[in-house]
Amino acid sequence: MATLDAHHVGITVEDLDRCVDFYRETFEFEVLDRFEVAGEAFERVTDTEAAADFVHLDAGGVRLELVRYDPPGAAPASDDLQDAGTTHLAVAVDDAGAFVADLPPEVETVSDPQTTASGTTVCFLRDPEGNLVELIET
Template identity: 55%
Template sequence: MSDGDATPSAHHYGITVADLEDSLAFYRDTLGLDVLSEFEVSGEAFAEGVGVENASAEFAHLDAGGARVELVSYTPEGADARGGMVNDAGAKHLGLSVPDLDAFHDALPEDVETLADGPRTTESGTTILFVRDPDDNLVEIVEA
């Protein structure tokens, strides 16, 4: 696109969840993201806009240090697209950074699933840890 006013910029990163309260507890209480707003949306224009007949949804917007994370729970629910691994075609993950990944890992509740038993430093020098949210979505935690 050549028109600077028409060039998209990031607004939010959306994650569809089954239970907004369970997911909100994870992202707010376990990961420490601040809640910016919670709201509901429904109506014909919304249903047409998301391409789901009779859709309504509950939303929570969270502050991830300059990035907005949107958790959304739809009625009616769609197909289950949870789980999988990062190398699956169509896979997605949210990336967040922390200053001390070892301290973050040590503070995680025992019931939070990780892909490795602790942070790993890659050949590029980046230290990473993947965790799963209550809906089995992957969240990559990177040491800043």
């Protein structure tokens, strides 16, 4: 069997530029690539009648793919952690409390950092479109 490696984590967004700015400014992720995909093969593989704009960001060893479909889909994904199918991006930080304290006021935090029974300190925040981002202290 071939060796498999994860390639990227993808998040579908409505305002691509705003989300790229958020991840660049908040986490200092660098843009690796920006491109558009359209056409019959793309529509077949995604089961949509759409084109899409993509931005790939370097998230410290993980490629973060932000994608905006045109036209966008009608139903937003669930953003409640307990709902099946809910996703989030986890970002490792040295000090979650200090990181949260340095966030701009417009960044929505779900909670202050908490140390769980496993000894891990975590908290969640939301990107500009409400997608969950976990800060995990390493």
